[in-house]
Amino acid sequence: xxxxxxxxxxxxxxxxxxAALCAAIEAAEAGARALILEAAPKPYRGGNSxxxxxxxxxxxxxxxxxxxxxxxxxxxxxxxxxxxxxTDEALARMTIxxxxxxxxxxxxxxxxxxPSLSGTLSLSRTNAFFLGGGKALVNAYYNTAxxxxxxxxxxxxxxxIHVEEGRFEGVTAKxxxxxxxxxxxxxxxxxxxFQADLDWLARAWGPSAKNFLIRGTPYNRGVPLKQMLDKGAxxxxxxxxxxxxAIDGRAAKFDGGIVTRLDCVPFSIVVNxxxxxxxDEGEDVWPKRYAIWGRLVAAQPDQVAYSIxxxxxxDLFMPSVYPPxxxxxxxxLAQQLGLPGNKLRETVDAFNAACREGDFHPTELxxxxxxxxxxxxxxxxxxxxEPPFFGYSLRPGVTxxxxxxxxxxxxxxxGPHGRFDNIWAAGEIMAGSILGQGYLAGxxxxxxxxxxxxxxxxxxxxx
Amino acid sequence: xxDQTPPPALSATDxxxxxxxxxxxxRYCEGYCAVFPxxxxxxxxxxxxxxxxxxxxxxxxxCYYACQxxxxxxxxxxxxxxxxxxxxxxxxxxAWPGGFARLFQRSGxxxxxxxxxxxxALFWAVSALAPASGDxxxxxxxxxxxxxxxxxAFLLPLAAIxxxxxxxxxxxxxxxxxxxxxxxxxxxxxTLRNLxxxxxxxCNFEQGDRYSQARRHAHQAVFWGFLLCFASTSSGxxxxxxxxxxxxxxxxxxxxxxxxxxxxxxxxxxVGLIALKFKADPKLGAPAVWGGEVAxxxxxxxxxxxxxxxxxxxxxxxxxxxxxxxxGTVLAFFLTTPYxxxxxxxxxxxxxxxxxxxxxx
Numbered sequence: 001x002x003x004x005x006x007x008x009x010x011x012x013x014x015x016x017x018x019a020a021l022c023a024a025i026e027a028a029e030a031g032a033r034a035l036i037l038e039a040a041p042k043p044y045r046g047g048n049s050x051x052x053x054x055x056x057x058x059x060x061x062x063x064x065x066x067x068x069x070x071x072x073x074x075x076x077x078x079x080x081x082x083x084x085x086x087t088d089e090a091l092a093r094m095t096i097x098x099x100x101x102x103x104x105x106x107x108x109x110x111x112x113x114x115p116s117l118s119g120t121l122s123l124s125r126t127n128a129f130f131l132g133g134g135k136a137l138v139n140a141y142y143n144t145a146x147x148x149x150x151x152x153x154x155x156x157x158x159x160x161i162h163v164e165e166g167r168f169e170g171v172t173a174k175x176x177x178x179x180x181x182x183x184x185x186x187x188x189x190x191x192x193x194f195q196a197d198l199d200w201l202a203r204a205w206g207p208s209a210k211n212f213l214i215r216g217t218p219y220n221r222g223v224p225l226k227q228m229l230d231k232g233a234x235x236x237x238x239x240x241x242x243x244x245x246a247i248d249g250r251a252a253k254f255d256g257g258i259v260t261r262l263d264c265v266p267f268s269i270v271v272n273x274x275x276x277x278x279x280d281e282g283e284d285v286w287p288k289r290y291a292i293w294g295r296l297v298a299a300q301p302d303q304v305a306y307s308i309x310x311x312x313x314x315d316l317f318m319p320s321v322y323p324p325x326x327x328x329x330x331x332x333l334a335q336q337l338g339l340p341g342n343k344l345r346e347t348v349d350a351f352n353a354a355c356r357e358g359d360f361h362p363t364e365l366x367x368x369x370x371x372x373x374x375x376x377x378x379x380x381x382x383x384x385x386e387p388p389f390f391g392y393s394l395r396p397g398v399t400x401x402x403x404x405x406x407x408x409x410x411x412x413x414x415g416p417h418g419r420f421d422n423i424w425a426a427g428e429i430m431a432g433s434i435l436g437q438g439y440l441a442g443x444x445x446x447x448x449x450x451x452x453x454x455x456x457x458x459x460x461x462x463x
Numbered sequence: 464x465x466d467q468t469p470p471p472a473l474s475a476t477d478x479x480x481x482x483x484x485x486x487x488x489x490r491y492c493e494g495y496c497a498v499f500p501x502x503x504x505x506x507x508x509x510x511x512x513x514x515x516x517x518x519x520x521x522x523x524x525x526c527y528y529a530c531q532x533x534x535x536x537x538x539x540x541x542x543x544x545x546x547x548x549x550x551x552x553x554x555x556x557x558a559w560p561g562g563f564a565r566l567f568q569r570s571g572x573x574x575x576x577x578x579x580x581x582x583x584a585l586f587w588a589v590s591a592l593a594p595a596s597g598d599x600x601x602x603x604x605x606x607x608x609x610x611x612x613x614x615x616a617f618l619l620p621l622a623a624i625x626x627x628x629x630x631x632x633x634x635x636x637x638x639x640x641x642x643x644x645x646x647x648x649x650x651x652x653x654t655l656r657n658l659x660x661x662x663x664x665x666c667n668f669e670q671g672d673r674y675s676q677a678r679r680h681a682h683q684a685v686f687w688g689f690l691l692c693f694a695s696t697s698s699g700x701x702x703x704x705x706x707x708x709x710x711x712x713x714x715x716x717x718x719x720x721x722x723x724x725x726x727x728x729x730x731x732x733x734v735g736l737i738a739l740k741f742k743a744d745p746k747l748g749a750p751a752v753w754g755g756e757v758a759x760x761x762x763x764x765x766x767x768x769x770x771x772x773x774x775x776x777x778x779x780x781x782x783x784x785x786x787x788x789x790x791g792t793v794l795a796f797f798l799t800t801p802y803x804x805x806x807x808x809x810x811x812x813x814x815x816x817x818x819x820x821x822x823x824x
Contacts, residue, residue, distance in 0.1 A: 115494070131492075132530075133491030133531065252537060259485055321488040321538075322486065428516075
């Protein structure tokens with residue numbers, strides 16, 4: 001392997017996920033000598049990209065696996081709805097417009113798409129699914145990058161970024177335990193957020209964050225982000241916030257990925273540690289509500305909650321990876337879940353008494369609401385009476401953090417004296433510029449692809 | 464609260480079920496092959512379901528390299544291997560008479576012994592049962608003797624395979640077969656659609672996570688080469704009994720026009736498959752049968768090669784030994800068919816038919 005510290009790299013790329021790879025490929029195709037510093041070991045390369053599954057794409061007509069059309073305004077409206085306006089409109093619209101050309105570019109660089117997955121038909125028009133998921137995409141890009149002569153160092157954790165008078169000089173990376181200084185003509189930061197640093201998360205959110213599960217990679221510890229913020233780089237995004245969804249409480253601390261999600265909530269009642277309900281489980285269909293439940297559970301004692309269903313709801317949602325806890329009586333279920341049995345019985349009895357007759361439609365808002373119950377369950381409210389009873393524990397699962405580096409439309413990072421000469425950012429580390437709040441399925445990959453490509457092109461043109 | 468004491472060692476079927484339940488909560492691989500749409504149409508997997516899914520799997524390995532849950536992840540998914548182990552276990556169990564499959568699936572040495580015995584038997588037949596007169600091959604072994612040896616050597620293994628298939632069909636809950644199921648399955652088999660990798664345009668076999676069509680092409684060569692050889696022999700039988708036209712046949716006869724390209728494709732394809740097998744990671748298949756599989760492909764290739772050699776030696780003194788060599792190889796191949804990797808073709812076809820039934824249900 002090339003001696004990393006003795007090579008005059010044109011471009012040093014920190015991170016090894018989608019944005020980093022798009023940048024590396026563009027830079028290498030422009031003739032630049034690029035180095036990827038990936039903190040993870042090879043089997044875990046790719047950051048959170050390896051857990052992703054699709055790419056949200058504007059298109060004027062049928063494109064690859066995408067049906068019909070998805071225009072700029074509709075796409076932007078969808079973004080506004082989830083971010084409640086917390087976005088940079090010019091950057092957002094530029095990203096949306098650029099997404100259309102990205103899809104054929106992705107295919108030309110090895111990414112294969114498949115029609116939308118079973119259970120996700122609602123996304124067949126807007127989101128192109130990667131065949132095999134994000135890891136297959138990451139593999140394809142690593143192969144393409146390797147063919148183009150990009151060098152990749154695994155288990156290379158950047159600990160310091162050296163900037164002199166607004167100019168990037170080099171990085172210090174810990175590689176195989178030894179600190180190595182690596183010089184380069186330009187820097188592209190594509191190292192994600194800081195959600196895997198639980199201490200940072202606890203400082204930002206509060207001590208309860210220590211009980212959160214991290215859905216993705218344990219390697220996004222935010223070191224390059226912190227280095228840049230310490231150097232006065234402009235930031236965007238609420239530094240205290242993260243995107244968290246409710247996932248199976250039995251998931252591992254890190255890297256549980258997609259299979260830990262639970263889709264049972266709308267057909268259940270959800271109680272906290274004390275056996276009390278705390279929110280309308282039937283407020284809306286699950287794809288529109290799963291993201292708020294991370295926060296709701298985070299606000300409960302011990303950051304845990306329990307979703308309880310009876311036998312008739314067992315097959316109404318996607319199977320999950322951990323089988324539910326099962327018991328013939330509510331008391332038995334409470335005992336297994338560690339809940340106060342009498343209290344759970346009281347809560348269920350009160351809920352059952354508030355249910356009324358009506359038609360139940362699991363796939364649409366059926367208006368089957370409780371009466372005289374606080375909080376109400378406004379759809380899919382059916383008495384929980386038919387044994388066996390099933391319970392799942394829920395915990396907040398963090399997807400990503402919002403704090404990031406501010407960039408312009410050329411992906412250039414700015415600081416106290418204007419734009420840095422030769423530092424660009426792409427992917428989660430700058431996504432807060434566009435996605436200030438909430439989440440839109442497949443949009444993280446769009447931001448990473450669009451800005452990764454721009455950063456690669458711009459940095460290559462600079463050196 | 465959640466007791467997670469380590470489970471006891473799982474059977475191949477239980478391990479595949481454990482993995483498939485994780486797949487069913489993910490579904491990222493839906494577009495690779497027929498295994499996934501079939502699996503994702505269910506919420507729970509019976510033993511028969513797992514055997515059906517395993518028999519559908521062509522070991523293309525696309526799902527392994529795409530999987531975010533392979534080791535060192537705690538879920539330790541390796542679906543290509545899990546399903547390969549189920550195939551081995553189920554073929555052992557379905558085989559009739561039992562025991563032979565355990566031997567010939569695993570042991571390349573046992574196949575080699577069968578080959579030696581087959582060749583020895585034919586050398587003995589050529590030397591002990593030489594006819595008084597005859598043309599071509601029949602100068603060394605009469606047509607009557609050949610039929611006496613090969614009719615039972617062909618039909619008895621077929622009967623044994625039928626027993627195994629019947630057991631399979633019962634376990635996977637197969638229904639009455641319609642013409643449409645057969646045509647759908649034959650189209651899949653003829654194109655090796657399930658080795659195409661879907662939109663990926665190939666499988667991940669000999670070069671890690673890079674996609675390639677090499678295995679599909681090599682398998683096609685063996686598959687079509689084998690069928691051409693089989694058609695060549697069948698056409699000879701038809702010419703012999705139907706038209707009273709007897710061997711030796713000229714270059715532009717049906718048996719030769721089918722058999723020469725068939726033998727060539729079979730030999731070249733077998734060499735290709737073996738070369739690919741040496742490059743591929745054995746841990747993504749069933750390692751215990753790796754030797755048996757390589758020996759089987761070698762045996763198959765050797766039938767093609769010896770057949771070509773025999774034709775090439777026409778009119779020379781080498782015909783007698785090459786005839787014994789070729790026919791002995793064919794004999795060993797036929798007799799071990801119900802118990803060697805060859806049986807995969809029958810179960811695969813059954814699985815494709817069953818999958819066509821599921822899709823049309």
